[in-house]
Amino acid sequence: MRAIPLKSIAALAAISLLTAGCGQGLLGGASDSDKQAGPIVLGMLIPQSGSEAAIGPYMSNAAQLAIDEINAKGGVLGRKLELKTADDACDAQSASAGANKLVTEGVAVSVGGYCSGATLPTLPIFGKAGIPMIIPAANSQELVDQKLKHVFLINGTGSQQAAAAQKWIAKQGGTRAVLMHDNTSYSKDIALRTKELLGAQAVAVEAVTPKESDYSANVTNVLSHKPDFVYWTGYFQEGGLIIRQLRQAGYKGSIMVGDGSVSPKLAEIAGASTAEGVYATMTQTPDTIQGASGWIDAYKKKFGSEPGPYSNQSYDAVRLAAEAITKAGGTDGAKVISALEAMDGFQMFSGPLKFTPEHTLASGGFQILVVKDGAFALQDPLT
Amino acid sequence: MTQLVWNGLFVGSFYALVALGYSMVYGIIKLLNFAHGDLYMLGAFVGFAILGAAGGVSPAMTLPVLLAVLVATMAGTGLAGVALERIAYRPLRHAPRLSLLITAVGASFALEYGMRAGAGADPRVYPVRLDGASFEVLGARVTLQQLVLIGLAVVLMAGLNLLVTRTREGRAMRAIALDPRTSRLMGIDVDAVISRTFFIGSALAGAAGVMAGAYYGKIDFLMGFLIGLKAFTAAVIGGIGNIPGTMLGGLLLGLLESFGTFWLGGEWRDVFAFGVLILFLTVRPTGLLGERVVERV
Numbered sequence: 001m002r003a004i005p006l007k008s009i010a011a012l013a014a015i016s017l018l019t020a021g022c023g024q025g026l027l028g029g030a031s032d033s034d035k036q037a038g039p040i041v042l043g044m045l046i047p048q049s050g051s052e053a054a055i056g057p058y059m060s061n062a063a064q065l066a067i068d069e070i071n072a073k074g075g076v077l078g079r080k081l082e083l084k085t086a087d088d089a090c091d092a093q094s095a096s097a098g099a100n101k102l103v104t105e106g107v108a109v110s111v112g113g114y115c116s117g118a119t120l121p122t123l124p125i126f127g128k129a130g131i132p133m134i135i136p137a138a139n140s141q142e143l144v145d146q147k148l149k150h151v152f153l154i155n156g157t158g159s160q161q162a163a164a165a166q167k168w169i170a171k172q173g174g175t176r177a178v179l180m181h182d183n184t185s186y187s188k189d190i191a192l193r194t195k196e197l198l199g200a201q202a203v204a205v206e207a208v209t210p211k212e213s214d215y216s217a218n219v220t221n222v223l224s225h226k227p228d229f230v231y232w233t234g235y236f237q238e239g240g241l242i243i244r245q246l247r248q249a250g251y252k253g254s255i256m257v258g259d260g261s262v263s264p265k266l267a268e269i270a271g272a273s274t275a276e277g278v279y280a281t282m283t284q285t286p287d288t289i290q291g292a293s294g295w296i297d298a299y300k301k302k303f304g305s306e307p308g309p310y311s312n313q314s315y316d317a318v319r320l321a322a323e324a325i326t327k328a329g330g331t332d333g334a335k336v337i338s339a340l341e342a343m344d345g346f347q348m349f350s351g352p353l354k355f356t357p358e359h360t361l362a363s364g365g366f367q368i369l370v371v372k373d374g375a376f377a378l379q380d381p382l383t
Numbered sequence: 384m385t386q387l388v389w390n391g392l393f394v395g396s397f398y399a400l401v402a403l404g405y406s407m408v409y410g411i412i413k414l415l416n417f418a419h420g421d422l423y424m425l426g427a428f429v430g431f432a433i434l435g436a437a438g439g440v441s442p443a444m445t446l447p448v449l450l451a452v453l454v455a456t457m458a459g460t461g462l463a464g465v466a467l468e469r470i471a472y473r474p475l476r477h478a479p480r481l482s483l484l485i486t487a488v489g490a491s492f493a494l495e496y497g498m499r500a501g502a503g504a505d506p507r508v509y510p511v512r513l514d515g516a517s518f519e520v521l522g523a524r525v526t527l528q529q530l531v532l533i534g535l536a537v538v539l540m541a542g543l544n545l546l547v548t549r550t551r552e553g554r555a556m557r558a559i560a561l562d563p564r565t566s567r568l569m570g571i572d573v574d575a576v577i578s579r580t581f582f583i584g585s586a587l588a589g590a591a592g593v594m595a596g597a598y599y600g601k602i603d604f605l606m607g608f609l610i611g612l613k614a615f616t617a618a619v620i621g622g623i624g625n626i627p628g629t630m631l632g633g634l635l636l637g638l639l640e641s642f643g644t645f646w647l648g649g650e651w652r653d654v655f656a657f658g659v660l661i662l663f664l665t666v667r668p669t670g671l672l673g674e675r676v677v678e679r680v
Contacts, residue, residue: 049496051605053504183650207649211609213599214397216390217644217652237506241601248517249524268508269601 039082040075040331042067042321043107043131044314045098045122046114050089051211051237054265055114058308059136060085063111065299066318076322077330083318088122090115099125107131108331109324111317114310116140116186123148130333132340134321136313139259140186141193144358150333152340152355154320154348155313156283156364158186161258162193164281164366164382165231169198171380172254174229176203178222180242182210182234190233190258203227210238219245227251233258240269247274259283262309262369262376272374280369280376284349285309292349312349320346320353385523387641393529395637396536399630400591401614402621403543404464404584410560410624411580412476417487418467419588420611421494424604426460426589427596428502434510445511446531449597453535456593457586464585465578473574491611498604506603509596532594539587540630546583547626556580560624620660622673631671636660 044063046056060083067081075081084105086098095118102110103125110126113119113135120142126133132150135143139155156164169177177198181191188207195202204225208218215238222230223246230246230253232239239261246255247270256279257266267275285308292312299307321336323346328335346353350365370379401423408416433452471490475483513528547553555576558566567573595610596602613636621632636656643655664670 049499049504051603053499054506209609209649209653211605213595213601213606213610214390214394216393217387217641218649220386220390220641221644221649237601237603241599244600248514248526250517265506265508269506271512271514271600 037079039080040077040325041082041084041105041107042318043102043105043110044083044085044112045088045095045102045110045119046085046112047090047118048085048087050091050094052090052115052235054263055137055309056085056087057303057305058311059112059114059314061303061305062299062307062311062315063318065302066315066322068302070319070322076325081318081322085112088112088115088118090118092118092121095119096121096125098122102126103129103131108333109134109321109336111136111314111321113138115184116143116189117184119143120185123151126150132321132324132333132336134317134340136317137310138186140189142185142189144360147358150337152359154317154350154353154361155310156259156366157360158189159193160360160364161190161281161366162197164364164368165190165194165256165258166197167382168256168279168281168368168380169194169201169229169231172229174254175201176225176227177201177229177231178204178206178225178227180206180208180218180222180230180232180234182238183207184210184234187234187258187260191231194231194233208234208238208242210234212238213241215242215245216249218242219249219251222246223249223251228253229256230254231256231258232261234260236261236263236266237269240266240275243270243278244274254279256280259309259366264308264375267371267374275371275374278371279379280371281366282369282376283365284312284367285369285376316348316350320348385521387645388638389520389523389525391638391641392634393533393637394640395617395634396533397591397595397610397633398613398617398636399633400536400539400594401588401610402617402629402633403540403626404588405611405614406618406621406623406626406629407547407556407580407584409618411556412472412559412563412577413480414472414483415487415615416472416584417484417611418471418490418494419584420607420609420614421491421498422460422464422467422585422607423588423592423595423610424498424602424607425463425494426456426592427602427606428498428507428592428604429459429589430456430593430596431507431509431602445513449511449513449593453590453593456589460589460592461582461586464581464588467585468578468581473577491608495604495608502604504604506601509600509602511597512600513598528598532598535590535594539590543583543587544626552576552579616657616660620663620670622670625670625672628670628672635671 046059047053048056063083067083071080086101088095088098099122110133114137116138119138127150134152137155139157141158179191179195181187206218206222208215239257259282262280262282324336324339327339344354354362356362368380369376404419430452471486517524517526555571563573617633617636618629621628639656639659640652643652647655
């Protein structure tokens with residue numbers, strides 16, 4: 001766990017001061033009657049500070065892009081959409097504070113959530129306020145294990161990712177797999193599920209402490225099991241270092257990383273030649289989706305940068321929220337939830353949408369990517 | 384087994400280098416400088432900026448160039464440390480200990496999030512890497528670069544020890560540590576000596592930052608937090624305020640982590656390392672080489 005109570009509290013104080021300062025805008029004094037006529041607010045909790053801060057803009061930009069497109073076509077039920085973001089810092093306390101802030105700002109639907117560990121404590125906060133959540137990125141099984149009615153995941157789940165990993169390891173003929181995770185709920189979940197699926201082919205599970213630089217002790221441990229396949233399920237910052245240190249220590253077998261590690265930075269940190277041939281389990285990214293080039297261009301034109309991981313899911317989350325509100329005929333939480341449950345065939349990047357009874361995608365859409373010339377490319381769609 | 388020892392010593396020498404700054408500052412003004420880890424981060428970024436400004440470096444020149452960058456960075460972070468002391472700590476020197484502690488936490492935040500505002504939240508990757516083929520020594524994989532880094536750390540630490548034990552400056556530092564008021568009466572410019580202490584401690588942290596950047600490759604604005612905590616721990620194990628003790632403490636912490644990972648697995652590493660520390664400190668609260676100080680009235 002991230003045990004930084006003193007610092008987190010101070011950070012919270014700083015953040016809440018900041019947000020209090022700039023929260024006096026459009027909705028500062030919105031009363032209930034304004035709510036009916038004013039814009040429909042979508043809330044988005046994303047990491048804007050902390051270790052995962054790099055991901056935030058990919059998500060909020062894509063959400064903004066969807067909102068602008070919808071508003072250009074007249075909005076939803078004659079009302080404009082508006083995006084409010086809050087920082088979750090990938091940390092439970094910040095996320096709870098951010099969720100409370102969004103609730104008081106009167107959001108109709110939450111379309112954020114990246115770090116599973118930070119998203120988990122926000123579920124009851126949005127739940128109590130009757131706000132449906134469409135979670136674009138966070139995908140730990142724990143998010144849906146509580147069977148909460150208002151929680152919908154549109155990213156593949158941990159168990160689907162583990163299934164994809166197992167499939168690929170078997171296909172590659174891996175017989176001695178070591179699973180490495182960083183002790184966060186998201187990462188550990190995938191590693192343990194993959195281990196279960198692999199059975200005797202998994203020889204060890206190694207946990208590392210995130211945010212460090214030296215993983216040589218862990219690498220020594222991993223190599224003592226003589227693996228032929230190493231699967232890292234954490235984020236790219238540590239992933240890059242681990243790949244590099246594994247190779248430096250003379251490991252020659254296959255390496256695969258989970259979706260949290262799919263970032264151009266992974267190969268940069270590991271060193272392009274070191275990362276060459278590293279596999280990844282990942283849902284569709286803008287680069288691997290057929291026919292998404294027009295969308296990528298629109299994104300680039302608007303924000304002057306490339307879309308990244310979870311841009312497409314965030315974009316879809318907003319579109320899905322708009323569609324559900326339209327179908328429900330208003331922003332009443334219960335009606336929107338029913339509309340989401342009834343959704344069938346809504347076109348998203350991941351294909352036509354239909355939720356399972358536990359509110360996850362019927363198929364995770366995980367693919368295998370590979371690092372080629374320092375960038376992730378599609379290796380096997382696993383269909 | 385030798386591999387574990389080597390891993391532990393290598394990480395431990397980074398801890399030791401950063402811990403020295405903690406220990407020196409504490410020894411002299413009894414301040415836990417929580418911003419110290421962030422000076423390590425600052426060092427990594429200063430080195431990154433200098434290397435970026437210098438453009439490409441040919442592989443043959445890597446080590447000399449890095450050495451030059453190291454020296455420049457040490458000067459830079461040293462000055463930053465002096466500024467930090469002047470702005471944040473000196474005005475509070477006679478304030479309650481708690482205010483000073485909170486100021487240190489604040490300074491830590493200011494450095495971290497200032498760096499984030501300036502350089503962005505994305506991790507950066509050093510343009511120069513200390514890569515090299517490894518060779519075996521008694522069953523452990525060792526690279527030449529690791530040896531160079533450890534050598535550098537040892538030289539810096541030995542230099543510091545000489546400075547403190549053999550020079551007038553060092554004697555002044557020790558005098559202030561014993562009793563600042565009497566030192567002033569004896570004609571020591573206390574403020575200047577404290578400034579120089581911050582300079583040296585911060586320069587060492589900056590050096591460790593550059594070395595970590597060049598060796599591991601990845602730097603980010605929060606990289607100083609965890610190592611700051613570890614260094615603090617190392618300083619306490621060794622006997623905070625005691626220089627050889629601090630160095631030993633760093634190495635010991637590195638070894639504990641390395642063996643903890645091996646014996647109990649990565650999940651239990653910190654439990655093991657810090658559990659041993661708690662036990663150790665209950666038996667010997669002053670640390671390895673710390674002296675039993677009689678409470679001054």
